[in-house]
Amino acid sequence: MNFDEYDGRYHAAYGELANVVKLLLEKAIGTTAGVPSPQSIQSRAKSVASLKAKLERRELLASDAVQQEIRDLAGVRLIFYTNTDVNRFLYSRLIPENFQVHWDATRVHHPTDENARLRYQAIHYTVSLNPQRLTLPEYAAFSGMRCEIQIQTILNHAWAESSHDILYKPAAG
Numbered sequence: 001m002n003f004d005e006y007d008g009r010y011h012a013a014y015g016e017l018a019n020v021v022k023l024l025l026e027k028a029i030g031t032t033a034g035v036p037s038p039q040s041i042q043s044r045a046k047s048v049a050s051l052k053a054k055l056e057r058r059e060l061l062a063s064d065a066v067q068q069e070i071r072d073l074a075g076v077r078l079i080f081y082t083n084t085d086v087n088r089f090l091y092s093r094l095i096p097e098n099f100q101v102h103w104d105a106t107r108v109h110h111p112t113d114e115n116a117r118l119r120y121q122a123i124h125y126t127v128s129l130n131p132q133r134l135t136l137p138e139y140a141a142f143s144g145m146r147c148e149i150q151i152q153t154i155l156n157h158a159w160a161e162s163s164h165d166i167l168y169k170p171a172a173g
Contacts, residue, residue, distance in 0.1 A: 015045035018074040036085040074147035099127035122152035
């Protein structure tokens, strides 16, 4: 898939995938004892303008494999109150039990020398719907598509939202 195909055809499909992943997470959290409820669960498809800017920064605008280059075309963010809640959620294993996790593309973000000691902290799982779900007609259209599930605390989320707009996208606006 290239950028124009994302713009014309796939943007809506990735939005639908994000909504499905959000719904599956909400159901799993609501029916599993001992799993903390998040303060918020958000979902979205990456906007066309944001994708174009990201591809331009990475010199990938001409790529025919955008879905392989960019992991967060679909995204779901789980925002918990505390680190304890994040840890309890992670220990529940709801993500690997409900999705196919792409471990090679999953990241734990924390301040390191490699990321210029940026204070962003979150866990980003890259997932697909598992093979059992993809056999169902309502999910078949999502075959081959990935979604990024971000997990963070409300304080890290607030910092990330404000710093993202200030540091990451200073020219946009």
